[in-house]
Amino acid sequence: MMQYTVSKAAVKKATARLGLSKAQAQNVLPKYAQGASFVWSLESTNGSQSVYDNPREQVRLVIAENGTILDVFPADYALQSPQALSDDVLQTLKEATRNALIAERDAVHRKWCEIEVDFHANSYEIAKVRLALTDAADDEQVELNRKLAQLCPENKRLHNERSALRKERTEIERALVPYI
Incomplete structure (x- = not known):
């Protein structure tokens, strides 16, 4: 089955x-x-x-x-069924569906781009903190580790969010295939 x-x-x-x-x-x-x-x-x-x-x-x-x-x-x-509708009506429905799917795909892609920028900015901050940790004194390391502990979970959240948006965009693009 x-x-x-x-x-x-x-x-x-x-x-x-x-x-x-x-x-x-x-x-x-x-x-x-x-x-x-x-x-x-x-x-x-x-x-x-x-x-x-x-x-x-x-x-x-x-x-x-x-x-x-x-x-x-x-x-x-x-x-x-495709035979139940006139060619004009069928074409109009296909175009309306295609345009709606394209608009939805573009909106999801825009959200993904925004999250992608935030993710990379956060990754850059993590890299800066890790670099500072290599030369930091003991008292500075505690503060830098605390900052790193805040940045890493945020980075994971952003990664998961962008992955979900990428999957959603892919599903929309697959649904769009019959209308192209």
Whole structure:
């Protein structure tokens, strides 16, 4: 049986479109995927993403070939099948989705850049303190060690924050692939 993971974007969309809480979405979406059947492959991704329907739960899922659930829709959502919409409407929906994903990606990237600058500034301060420690007298070492003890946890927090933002940006970029 295939093991499914749920992307952050899919959790957000499940909360907005299906009215689930974040915890419910994390637990329920893999179950929906287990009972889903293949509908079509997204052509723009060379088959790396496909659309699946779960008629019992009345949901449609977009799942990457690695088992990551990327998107979720109610079954009566406007994009039930590419043939159900006119080319103009389909193109408009794709462009609107693409523009929204690009805006979200750019906002996340900006946050990541700000954190990246803070991280490197903090790393520079740590390096300066460590350099000062090499030539410091015993009474100065206590103060420098105290300062180092404050800077290091902050550096770890900034590192974790920038890593999370990088992962989020990557997920958004993957969701953007079908619309490019």
